[in-house]
Ligand SMILES: [Zn+2]
């Protein structure tokens with residue numbers, strides 16, 4: 001088992017919310033000594049039309065895969081560039097078909113399957129947190145209700161019919177819930193969290209350790225507590241992701257996260273590449 005700097009799950013301007021160009025991202029990663037760099041541009045085929053008016057999720061997958069494959073060749077011998085995608089899971093079966101088509105057409109090196117949205121609305125937009133009354137008033141739904149529903153959604157995402165390798169940023173909902181107490185804890189959601197973790201293990205998927213914790217009182221998603229639980233349940237496959245959208249975020253918090261993972265007991269990271277799981281020493 002070799003040791004490499006890995007960062008599997010990053011974006012560029014090909015994604016609606018990316019800042020730096022893909023070339024800029026790759027040049028920076030190379031200069032930082034990254035050995036495996038995963039590009040996972042957003043494919044969001046489950047968003048509803050109303051939500052699309054709030055945020056433009058358009059994505060030119062043809063241009064992306066074409067450009068990224070060329071760059072992958074350019075970097076051969078210097079850095080392993082993995083050309084992947086981040087699929088936004090939805091219960092909408094039409095979107096599943098589109099994700100399957102993307103896999104058939106472009107054969108991504110890896111896929112991150114992520115829950116960003118409920119009923120076509122990204123949690124980022126806050127819409128799933130509120131219930132509209134008949135008089136138009138919006139009432140905040142309880143954390144118990146919103147997070148339980150989120151866990152069930154993540155659980156269903158694990159049964160997605162299209163191929164995927166990594167379970168993205170488990171706990172995403174807690175980034176945006178608009179209350180001081182937004183912790184996603186085992187004390188409150190232990191059964192639901194266990195159900196997800198056990199299924200990740202049973203399906204031999206990789207649980208992502210995502211460094212984009214957006215102001216939460218933790219350095220990564222899922223939290224340390226959930227990572228410890230995953231380990232205790234027998235989970236060993238994890239990936240590190242900065243989820244960078246600009247060059248300055250590549251490898252963010254990686255040293256602290258690696259120290260934490262080692263302390264928990266993990267000894268390696270898993271890098272998915274065309275169906276193969278490559279073990280990389282922590
Ligand atoms: Zn994501």
Ligand SMILES: [Zn+2]
Nearest residue numbers: 009011086243
């Ligand atoms: Zn992402």
